[in-house]
Amino acid sequence: MNERLKTRLGRLELANPVTVASGTFSYDYADYVDFNRLGAIVTKTITKEARGGNPTPRLFETEAGLLNSIGLQNPGLDKFIKEELPKYNQWKAPLLVSLSGSSIEEFCEIVARMDEEDCAGYEINVSCPNVKNEGIAFGVDPKVVFELTSKLRKHTERELIIKLSPNVTDIVSVAKAAKEGGADSLALINTLLGMAIDWKTGKSRIARGVGGYSGIAIKPVALSNVWRVAKAVDIPILAMGGISNYQDALEFFYAGASVVAVGTENFMNPLATIELIEKLDMHLESQNISLKDIIGKVKGVIL
Amino acid sequence: MYKKCLITAFEELKADYFVLMIEDSALAQVSEPGQFFNLSCSDGDIPRLKKPISIYDVDGSEIAFMIKKVGKGTEYLSKLKVGDSIDVLGPLGNPFPLVSGKSVLMVSGGVGYPPLVYLKKKLEDCEVISIHGGRSYDDIFLCDYPFTEDGSYGRKGLVTAHLEKIIKKHKIEVIYTCGPDSMMKAIGRKALELNIDCYLSLEEYMACGIGACYGCAVKVKADNEQGYIYKRVCKDGPVFEVKELWMEDK
Ligand SMILES: Cc1cc2nc3c(=O)[nH]c(=O)nc-3n(C[C@H](O)[C@H](O)[C@H](O)COP(=O)(O)OP(=O)(O)OC[C@H]3O[C@@H](n4cnc5c(N)ncnc54)[C@H](O)[C@@H]3O)c2cc1C
Ligand SMILES: Cc1cc2nc3c(=O)[nH]c(=O)nc-3n(C[C@H](O)[C@H](O)[C@H](O)COP(=O)(O)O)c2cc1C
Ligand code: FES
Numbered sequence: 306m307n308e309r310l311k312t313r314l315g316r317l318e319l320a321n322p323v324t325v326a327s328g329t330f331s332y333d334y335a336d337y338v339d340f341n342r343l344g345a346i347v348t349k350t351i352t353k354e355a356r357g358g359n360p361t362p363r364l365f366e367t368e369a370g371l372l373n374s375i376g377l378q379n380p381g382l383d384k385f386i387k388e389e390l391p392k393y394n395q396w397k398a399p400l401l402v403s404l405s406g407s408s409i410e411e412f413c414e415i416v417a418r419m420d421e422e423d424c425a426g427y428e429i430n431v432s433c434p435n436v437k438n439e440g441i442a443f444g445v446d447p448k449v450v451f452e453l454t455s456k457l458r459k460h461t462e463r464e465l466i467i468k469l470s471p472n473v474t475d476i477v478s479v480a481k482a483a484k485e486g487g488a489d490s491l492a493l494i495n496t497l498l499g500m501a502i503d504w505k506t507g508k509s510r511i512a513r514g515v516g517g518y519s520g521i522a523i524k525p526v527a528l529s530n531v532w533r534v535a536k537a538v539d540i541p542i543l544a545m546g547g548i549s550n551y552q553d554a555l556e557f558f559y560a561g562a563s564v565v566a567v568g569t570e571n572f573m574n575p576l577a578t579i580e581l582i583e584k585l586d587m588h589l590e591s592q593n594i595s596l597k598d599i600i601g602k603v604k605g606v607i608l
Numbered sequence: 609m610y611k612k613c614l615i616t617a618f619e620e621l622k623a624d625y626f627v628l629m630i631e632d633s634a635l636a637q638v639s640e641p642g643q644f645f646n647l648s649c650s651d652g653d654i655p656r657l658k659k660p661i662s663i664y665d666v667d668g669s670e671i672a673f674m675i676k677k678v679g680k681g682t683e684y685l686s687k688l689k690v691g692d693s694i695d696v697l698g699p700l701g702n703p704f705p706l707v708s709g710k711s712v713l714m715v716s717g718g719v720g721y722p723p724l725v726y727l728k729k730k731l732e733d734c735e736v737i738s739i740h741g742g743r744s745y746d747d748i749f750l751c752d753y754p755f756t757e758d759g760s761y762g763r764k765g766l767v768t769a770h771l772e773k774i775i776k777k778h779k780i781e782v783i784y785t786c787g788p789d790s791m792m793k794a795i796g797r798k799a800l801e802l803n804i805d806c807y808l809s810l811e812e813y814m815a816c817g818i819g820a821c822y823g824c825a826v827k828v829k830a831d832n833e834q835g836y837i838y839k840r841v842c843k844d845g846p847v848f849e850v851k852e853l854w855m856e857d858k
Contacts, residue, residue: 331820333843337610337697349822358838364813364823366657371815378822378838521656572815573656575610575697 309595310586312344314541314564315489316464317399317425319344322596323554323582326519326545326568327403327428327468328375332392337575340396342582344564348385348393350403350430353411355381365510367501370520370547371569374513377405377433382415386422399425401466405433409453416460426464428543429457432472432495444470444495447482454486466543468492471523471530480534492543492566493534494527520569521547528560535561535601549577551584561601609635610697616670618690623746624677626686630696633669638699641706641727642809642847645698646817647673649681657681658697660814660842662786664722665729674722700817701846704784704807706730713780714738714751715767715795717787721749723809724786737778741767741791768794772802780804796850806850812841819843827854 310321324345331349332340340346358378365372379385393400402424406412416427431444431453443449454467467483469476471494480491496517501510527546535542544562548554549570557565570577589595617629646658659681665672677686688694704727712734714724721740728736740748741755748754753774754762763770768791774780775798785795786809799806812824825838826845829852836854839845 329816329821333816333819336818349820357834358822358825361825361838362813363825364815364821366655369654371657373815373821373823375822378825569815572817572821573650573658574695575818 307586309589310344310582312563312596312600314345314464314543315426315466317345319399319564321582321586322558322562322564323578323585324401324543324564324566325571325578326566327430329568329571332389334571334575338579340398342579343396343398344582345399345401345425346393346396347401347428347566348389348403349379350377350405351379351382351385351415352377352405352407353382353415355379355384360512362511363516365501365516367499367510367518368522370499370518370522371572372499372501372511372516372518373496374511374516376513382418386418390422390424394423399464401426401428401464403428403430403468405430407434408437409449409456412453413456413460416457420461420463424463426466426489427457427461428466428468428492429453430468430495432468432470442470442472444468444479445473447478450479451482451486454483454488458487464489466490466492468495469530469534470495471526471546472498476530477533477537480538484538484540488540490541490543490563491534491538492545494523494530494546497523497526519547521549523547524553524556528556531557531562532560532603548581549573551581551588554581554585555588555599558596558599559601559603561603563600610695611635612693613696615688615690615692615694617672618688621674621749624686625674625746626677627664627672627674628685628688629670629672630694631670632696635696635699636666636669636671639663639666639671640699640703641730642704642723643699643701644723644846645671645673645696646700646814647685648695648697649684655679655681657815658695658817659685660700660811660817661685662719662723662809663699663726665726674719674725676719697817701842702844704809704847706732707734707782709733710735710781711779712736713775713778713783715771715783715785715787715791716740716751717767717791718742718747720785720787720791720809724784727784735778737774737780739767739771739774741787766794767791768798771795771798775802775804783807785809793855796853796855799850800855807847808850808853809846810841810848811846814842817842827856828852829854
């Protein structure tokens with residue numbers, strides 16, 4: 306592409322600032338999307354052992370968003386490396402592998418193993434329960450996030466992204482802990498907690514009751530989190546949460562994001578990523594600016 | 609394929625049912641019975657998720673869908689007119705395996721009817737017997753044995769009521785079924801009991817429709833502790849053989 310769209314995510318120089326949100330995109334989209342045009346590719350979260358996933362129903366479209374309760378269904382690390390990684394590595398876009406574990410040791414084991422394979426970096430999904438800490442999610446406790454990040458840092462020289470959950474008291478302190486632990490960049494936000502009930506029957510729309518809420522509805526929440534984290538922490542931000550077009554993306558750049566990811570919108574429009582890249586480029590050209598000129602440059606905020 | 613297609617025909621059927629036809633020769637050529645399309649049902653308003661709709665017929669370069677209005681997405685589709693265009697993603701999923709020279713039973717309920725109509729057209733040298741059931745007269749379409757829950761047309765009761773008698777009478781060798789989950793499971797159990805091949809076309813709530821999100825999961829038998837794994841209705845199905853499925857009621 307061109308200079309206007311170039312951006313930096315920690316150790317990586319990306320040709321453009323558009324990628325995909327973990328779990329919403331896979332090589333199945335290759336029939337529709339030219340993966341070589343993406344700034345980066347992010348995989349679905351991989352765990353050490355295969356995971357069967359949650360009971361069904363797992364999805365429900367509700368007010369301006371989507372509830373999901375997939376339960377990290379994935380084939381496990383070995384099968385991922387054998388069967389899926391080669392498919393992703395046929396494209397030149399940098400590959401970021403999303404991963405999760407049930408203990409700090411398990412996270413480290415996965416990163417160490419992946420480091421023997423070809424990929425550009427890791428997005429660490431800390432929204433899952435820590436079995437050694439009463440099942441409390443890793444991502445809620447800054448101390449745990451610091452310990453996890455600093456241990457992971459010892460296992461890799463590749464891009465290390467910590468993906469933050471919005472379901473915490475203070476996302477800024479978690480972000481600071483990740484940076485101090487050695488993260489190169491931060492991804493935010495993961496899904497909010499949400500629920501839907503059929504008022505006619507009283508039945509929960511998804512089997513697990515509470516699920517992850519994503520899509521347009523969560524955009525303002527994501528934007529405020531990105532802005533607050535960007536102000537407090539000086540490492541690049543990969544932003545997601547309700548981004549469906551180039552106008553949404555621009556808002557996130559002004560708030561402080563260096564890269565944006567399209568998630569739920571892929572389901573509504575499989576070409577959303579490509580359209581976003583094209584229209585963003587046209588917009589920047591028409592304004593005669595480049596991305597670097599606007600990142601973090603939100604105006605009109607009186608503190 | 610993901611395309612914008614022109615609507616070339618629209619026909620109201622009775623009650624909430626209607627038929628929508630799109631034109632695209634490339635899509636028509638590769639559309640097989642049992643497959644579906646994800647149809648865009650929104651100009652930006654909610655719902656924004658595409659809705660899965662089975663292929664009802666293919667005629668030359670035209671593809672027909674038969675749809676029941678049940679909520680906002682299908683209501684949007686019911687308001688489309690000839691000359692409008694619509695974004696379609698597909699054809700998706702795996703088709704029904706075709707048999708020839710067999711005695712075939714098709715059992716449908718409600719909007720399970722359309723994929724079996726296209727299947728019937730594609731089966732060669734088969735004797736096809738069809739059972740169709742619905743809540744009332746409004747839900748009944750052309751078939752050999754109509755059933756209604758309220759008795760307003762055909763026989764009163766569930767399609768499964770006379771299943772065994774019909775199977776034996778027509779010496780059925782293969783069953784294809786699509787409809788409510790409980791109906792398909794009941795038919796599947798009968799097929800297992802009588803050792804007849806039986807293909808079910810399952811329905812699950814979908815998001816991507818192409819295998820990426822793992823939202824449309826269904827339990828399939830497996831050699832593990834639990835006895836099952838989750839597969840994707842959109843990509844691994846929607847058609848499954850009864851012997852593969854973990855047969856519990858939802
Ligand atoms: C593979 C597949 C093929 C299908 N083929 C056809 C077809 O040929 N013709 C047709 O009319 N319909 C078909 N359906 C069902 C159709 O997709 C749903 O009726 C539609 O998504 C409802 O959307 P809505 O926005 O109108 O209603 P919503 O507001 O989403 O739902 C209205 C009501 O319908 C129920 N419903 C929603 N989604 C489904 C579903 N997937 N299955 C069963 N009930 C549902 C809801 O629980 C609710 O009670 C198919 C579904 C699948 C998965
Ligand atoms: C169906 C679905 C599956 C998801 N799976 C994962 C996952 O495996 N790992 C992860 O870190 N986030 C996962 N997410 C969260 C997204 O990556 C993203 O953070 C969130 O959806 C917000 O972005 P959006 O509003 O653009 O979808 C998933 C979201 C959805 C909708
Ligand atoms: S709907 Fe996404 S995997 Fe089936």
